[in-house]
Amino acid sequence: MKVHYIHQLPVKIELFKSIQESLSKKVDLTTTLNTNNFKYIAGVDIAYWLDEGIEWGICSIIIIDSVTLKVIEKAFSSGKVTVPYIPGYLAFRELPLIIETVKKLTIAPDLYMFDGNGYLHPLRMGIATHASFFVHKPTIGIAKSYFKVNDAYFEIPKNEVGAFENITIGNEVLGRALRSHKDVRPIFISCGNFIDLDTATEFTLSLINKDSRLPIPVRIADLETKRIRKLLIAKTE
């Protein structure tokens, strides 16, 4: 049985340096919270595969125009993944490839949507929140399944499109279970950073189509990630 120690993860130093840099910058919230400026929305996802016992990952970021809903940019990065998946520490595993991919973007997204949680997290610091310190933009977390936080409570949302229930601990709202399709399991929305939950919900719902319960940017990033993985595996063999 292999034991992993978080404090020895190779990405730790880099992560904290970036957070320090980010905190010393001034973020203009009046600009970032003006939803009229949310024109370009990015979806981020990673797919994995094993090659001779070594784990590889391919990150895909796609940007859509929130008006036309068309993809206007795609960026990819692939590489070895050395950090294991540990519930609660997803960011340490996925951020290195994500950051590498963000650097390749020629268009700056106004909002990032991540596969996973933001504030809905035991330390209120899921991947969407963690990532905001690198991208310096509003971020939200979209999780396909519920990640249990101690003492958190919520009701199952009604079976209607747009129905939601807040996930709370006392008066604190961590996120919400949102029904993006009728007769389909809800998704779990939470703030990453620089955005409020109502706005996050509004944008999520506005980017849902009949193809998926996930918003378009995350959905397309997921498809792209698997398409590229197939190409990379074929190239190796």
Place this chain on the structure above:
DNA sequence: GCGACAG
């Protein structure tokens, strides 16, 4: 010892 566990 057993179950839970974002991706």
Place this chain on the structure above:
DNA sequence: ATCTTGTCGC
């Protein structure tokens, strides 16, 4: 996340 065929339904 990943391993995987058909199948039910719109």
